[in-house]
Amino acid sequence: MGVIIPAILIASATLVAWLFFKHLLLRHRLKDLNQPRSYPIVGHGLIIKPDPEGFMNQVIGMGYLFPDPRMCLLWIGPMPCLMLYSADLVEPIFTSSKNLDKGFAYQMLEPWLGVSILTSGKDKWRPKRKLLTPTFHYDILKDFLPIFNEQAKILVQKMSTYGKDDEIDILAIITLCTLDIICETSMGRTVGAQTEENNEYVWAVHTINELISKRTNNPLIWTKSVYNLTQDGKTHEKCLKILHGFTKKVITERKQALEVAGYKMEGRLAFLDLLLDMVQSGQMDEKDVQAEVDTLMFEGHDTTSAGLTWALHLIGNHPHVQRKIQAELDEVLGDDEDVTTEHLSRFKYLECVLKESLRIRPSVPIIMRELSVDQVIGGITIPKGVCLLINQFLVHRDPTQWKDPEVFDPDRFLPENSIGRKPFAFIPFSAGSRNCIGQRFALIEEKVILAQILRHFDVTAIEPMHEIRPKMEIIMRPVSPVHLKISRRNQVVSY
Template identity: 40%
Template sequence: MALVLGSYTVASFIVTLLVAFVTYVMYQLLSRFMHKWKEMKPIPGLDQTYPILGNALYFKSSAGEFFCQLVQLTEQFKKEPLMKLWIGPVPFLVLFHAENVEMVLNNPKHMDKSYVYRFLHPWLGTGLLTSTGDKWRNRRKMLTPTFHFSILTEFLEVMNEQAEVLMGKLEKAAGQGPFNCFNHITLCALDIICETAMGKKIYAQSNQDSEYVRSVVYCEMSDIIIRRVRMPWYWPNFVYRLLGDGKEHDRSLKVLHSFTESVIREREEYISNNESDSESDEGSRKRRAFLDMLLKTTDEHGNKLTPKDIQEEVDTFMFEGHDTTAAAMNWAIHLLGSHPEVQRKVQQELQEVFGSSDRPVNMDDMKKLRYLECVIKESLRLFPSVPMFGRSICEDCTENGPTQAGEKLVAAGHREARRSPNPATAAAVFWPLHVCGQRFALMEEKVVLSYILRYFNIEAMQKREDLKPIGDLILRPEKGIWIRLTKRTR
């Protein structure tokens, strides 16, 4: 009896402690929320704000509808310098005017990533995309030299080869009526990034059912993450694993990390066995990859990157170099198919550079494809691959509203109507002589788009309002990009 009573007393004591702890935590959260809410009350925002949950109940569960809400909010508050949104107990200041976004980008003190970037850490670690402060600066200093001219030239060979594979697939679809080109372009981009980043051929364009390809293209790790971001009740890890997408998240993560880990081991063995970059048994030197540079690069003190450092940069490069580039090319294809006059100008430029030749694209061609570059950059203005980014403010700002150190920003720019010759329609007008792209991505986009436009005429099958962009980590059309291709006579 005493034993039972003692056990009961211990259990009651533990439960009481647990309840007290939870009550204390909730009190602290509510107290901080109310303090911050009063402090930020002068900043315009939504009325539907609740303790702890913030505006989360206002958000639509569908990714497409959620992004539409954000676009509508920028229109609703366009006369204000900024607006506020509460995602759970965390307030975010939303910037959407170019000069305000520029204020953040041009200030080196505002380099800390926003709170929600932590949900990328299990996937990408703290590589270039997600790191802050000294780690970001040192890592960027180490990695920038790896993209020198010779390695980019070798990357160009891969881009040409995979673009030719894509042409074979598109040739079968040409003249057969409307089809969705989104996955065709995405698989091509995935083949390019796997070979250039990791030195690994995965043949995604011919083997799209492989587990890795399914995890990257169809399971969409980024979709899983952004779903969690807009539902703050899933932010605690134990809740997410118990009630949310935790199992799906971990399964996809295991596939992605297992693949990159195995590739890193393979490249390490190859480099250790071929230190002199001598000829292989097949008689030709194995192409260098971004991973090779990572394995050999050192900082100013001669220190190499750790295995963890290498893993997070490879995973980051795979994400940034595949999803973003594929989205950019798909949006450009839609816009070219919707504006025949622009498409003709691009094809005229291609005729001047290539004539009727089927030769690959070389580095000299890159400089000559100026109008195509304008088209790509204007497509990015209208449909930015990454529609928003987040920062934590590291010092008080007063130029564009009361912004204090520690507050979180979400910046979404590009469609700045006030800076256009026709402000009333600037957000919708496709005007390639506007200006925006990193060197590797721009190379890939020029190569793939130049191949498509040399061989085919594109006709868009959707109007702008049919696209329904989904603004997850990457901006995608809800139902793909539907086009009709016809072969060109040259």
């Protein structure tokens, strides 16, 4: 025993010394990159703001502090993260077939979303993507148009109860609408969120987003055993029980209903039906179904509600843009109550507005990749294992691609004004082979909801653009509520 303990201590000290030496070598190799002053092991941990708004300000500040080349190195504890924010610098990443692994931050999502198409490494992602891509075929998505219209009209009716002087917290009511839509499209289940108050699922989604963002920025609580001892860790577990309890219950009920029907796939199918059919045919197991359903529930309503909120705030600050949208809606829709596939293809200006809103306020502000091989970026060889922070928020503000990037101008996306723009200057849904599988679903849903709102109402933003600041979480949400006033239009269709 007298020999074993000293041997263990010596071995431990040797390992720590070796890891520290290896860390110093990595720091030396990356020393020529743009970066604020940092320290070994703790990195920038002593100066990183723990709150989402403060962290957002720091990240944006780094972008403006190092404008050429548009990249800088951040150390989150001992982990080097190279932030890229130009179309030219992100291009080799998105066009690579090798650097498809997500960064370490996505491991924080696994307790909630499992090993899903969002969180999995490239080896597991490839077969998942191949398997799930047909479920997002346009022929399937267009069958969801009646759901989009129905829930959007419920939202319109709800908005009709407000007076013209009332100030509406638009994110709160939009979120319930998108939750109803994703429940019905992904699980074939109507939950009536728009008619309920204080929906606990919405609370759990928003809360767990905040908790995961805080945890990602603090290496001291990355370890599960440590995190579970904190108050945030206990709240995280409460959120997981709510989120998983809801989806597990619906999956079980849907599976039982399909078994009774002998797995006859008739009528409009929800994504869950298609996934359970894959289980029946042996293409995936039930654990995979849980992970993908939770991912759909998160990405399918949270990103969309944020995107719609930002779009309405921007539209409400620009009356001339709103009038052009409404003129297009009146011409295309006429007296038709519902938006159809034929209408969608004719919403040219509305699509420009949505794209410009996603440029200025992308629903997902940053995505993370981990280099699987050494990669030359901006003329510098970045070693394997370094995480990349692809800052979509700042890519969309690259002055070489966007004139007056802080100005809201939907005309940027007219065909004649898009000539010569770099293909990776606009990446709200990521890009390349690992882009967002649900981007077409999201754009169709947002078009339908905006069309139904703006054909019935004029919206006026209470707060100007600069007063509503974004915060850096998994999803980019406003720091404070976004308030709108609405007034009934004359050229409307009555339901």
